C-alpha cells in the first residue's frame with residue numbers, strides 16, 4: 001500500500017515529464033521522481049508494508065547487518081534537522097550530520113555522481129513531501145574492526161566515488177542521460193560491478209558482474225557472457241517489467257524493478273539501454289563468487305537446513321525431484337506454460353554456469369515481484385517452506401538436473417554451494433580475516449593500514 005503511494009507519486013511525476021532537453025537533463029525533474037530513480041525507498045522502507053523512509057530494513061553485508069536509517073523529516077529520529085549541505089554530504093560523501101561515516105551499504109559512491117540540482121530537488125522532496133515518522137530505526141551493530149566507522153574515511157579516499165558527472169559533449173543527450181542514470185542514481189554498478197578484497201568496486205571491470213550476497217548480478221557489458229545477445233526490446237522489457245524472453249528478474253533485481261525501474265519513463269529506460277551498449281566489453285570471469293575464498297570453514301557442519309522435514313526420499317534422483325516439485329509449473333520438458341506465466345527453463349539465462357547462485361537462490365527463496373499491480377510468485381523451497389522444504393542435497397540434485405537437462409552445459413552443483421547460498425553467500429576475504437582468532441591481529445592491522453592510507457592520500461591531495 002505504502003509502496004503504492006510512492007509509485008503513484010512517481011507515476012504522476014513521470015507523466016508530467018517529456019524527454020530530457022538538450023543537455024543530459026536540462027529540465028529539472030521532480031524530487032519524487034529522482035527518489036524513484038535512486039530507489040531510496042528500497043532500503044529506507046522496511047519491507048513492502050513498512051512506512052516509507054522510516055528505516056529499519058537490514059541490509060546483509062559480508063560484515064553483518066547494516067540497518068538503513070530513518071530519513072523522514074522527523075527532528076528527533078530522522079533527518080529533520082539536516083540542512084541541504086548536511087543532506088548532500090550524507091548522500092554523496094557518506095558522512096552523517098554528526099560527522100560519523102556511513103557504511104557503503106548506502107550507495108553514496110554512486111550518488112556522488114548526482115548533480116547539485118538533483119540533490120537540491122531530492123532534499124526539497126524529503127523535507128516537504130515526506131511525512132515525519134517519530135520512531136527510531138534500530139541501530140547497526142557490526143563486530144570489531146568494522147564497528148570502527150572512522151576506518152571508512154580511509155576507504156572513502158580509495159573507493160568513495162567522485163564529483164558529479166559532467167556531460168560529454170561528443171555524445172548524444174540520450175547517451176549522457178543513460179550514463180548519468182546507470183553510474184549515478186540508479187547505481188547499477190553497486191551490484192553489477194565486482195568488488196576487490198577491500199570491498200571497493202573494481203572500476204576497471206565496470207559492470208562485469210558482481211556478487212550480491214547469495215545472488216550474482218550478471219555481466220551487463222557487450223562482452224562474452226554479457227548482454228550482446230539481448231535485443232534492445234528484450235532489455236527494455238526486462239528493465240521495465242522484469243520479464244524478457246529468456247530471463248526474469250528475481251531477488252535484488254526484482255526489487256530494483258518493482259520499486260524503481262518500472263516507474264521510469266520510456267525515454268529514461270531507452271537512455272539506459274543506449275548507454276549500456278557502449279560500456280567497455282568485459283568477458284564474464286567465471287563468477288566472481290568462484291574467486292572468493294573457500295568458505296567451508298565458516299559454514300557450520302550441522303547446518304540445520306539438512307534436517308528439513310521433507311517427505312521425498314533422501315536419494316530421489318534429479319528427474320524424480322523435478323517431476324515432483326517443479327514440473328507442475330515449468331512443464332515436464334521445461335517448456336513452461338503457454339502464456340509465459342511459468343517461464344520456460346529451456347534456454348533460460350539462470351541455467352548458465354555463471355549464474356548458479358541465482359538458480360540456487362531462486363529455488364530457495366522463490367520469486368516475488370509486483371509490477372503494474374500484478375504479482376508474480378514462485379514458491380520458496382527453503383527450510384520454512386510451506387510447500388516443500390528441500391535439503392541442501394536435494395536442491396543441489398535438482399539444480400544440477402535442470403542445468404544439465406535444460407541449460408547449455410552439464411552442471412555439478414554441490415550441497416556445499418547450496419549451504420553457502422543458504423547462509424547468505426560467500427564470505428569476502430576481508431571478513432574471513434576478521435573471523436574470531438585471526439580477527440584481533442589482522443583486523444587491527446587492517447584498520448591501521450586503512451588509516452595509514454588515509455593519511456598518505458590526504459597528504460598527497462593537500463600537497464597538490
Ligand code: HEC
Nearest residue numbers: 038039040043066067068069071090096102103105106140
Ligand atoms: C542499498 C541501500 C540504500 C539505498 C538505495 C539508499 N540508502 Fe540511504 N542509507 C542506507 C543505509 C544502510 C544507511 C545507514 C548506514 C550506516 O549506518 O552506516 C543509510 C543512511 C542514509 C542517510 C544518513 C541518515 C542518518 O543520519 O543516519 C541518509 C541521509 C540517506 N541514507 C539518504 C538516502 C537517500 C536520499 C537515498 C536515495 C537517493 C538513499 N539513502 C538510498 C542504505 C541505502
Ligand code: HEC
Nearest residue numbers: 186187188191215216217218247248249250252253349358
Ligand atoms: C540491488 C542490486 C542490483 C541493482 C541496483 C541492479 N541490479 Fe540488475 N541484477 C541484480 C541481480 C542479483 C540480478 C540477477 C537476477 C536474476 O537472476 O533473476 C540482476 C540481473 C540483471 C539483468 C539480467 C542479466 C542476465 O544476464 O540475466 C539485467 C539486464 C540487469 N540486471 C540490469 C540492471 C541495470 C541496467 C541496473 C541499473 C539501472 C541494475 N540491473 C541494477 C542486481 C541488481
Ligand code: HEC
Nearest residue numbers: 246247248249325326329341342343350362367376377378
Ligand atoms: C507453483 C509454480 C512453480 C513451481 C512449483 C516452481 N516454479 Fe519456478 N517459477 C515459477 C514462477 C511463477 C517463476 C517466475 C516467473 C517470473 O519471474 O516472471 C519461476 C521462476 C523460476 C526460475 C527463474 C527464471 C529466471 O529467468 O530467472 C527458475 C530457474 C525456476 N523457476 C526453477 C524452478 C525449479 C528448479 C523448481 C522446482 C524446485 C521450480 N522452479 C518450481 C513458478 C514455479
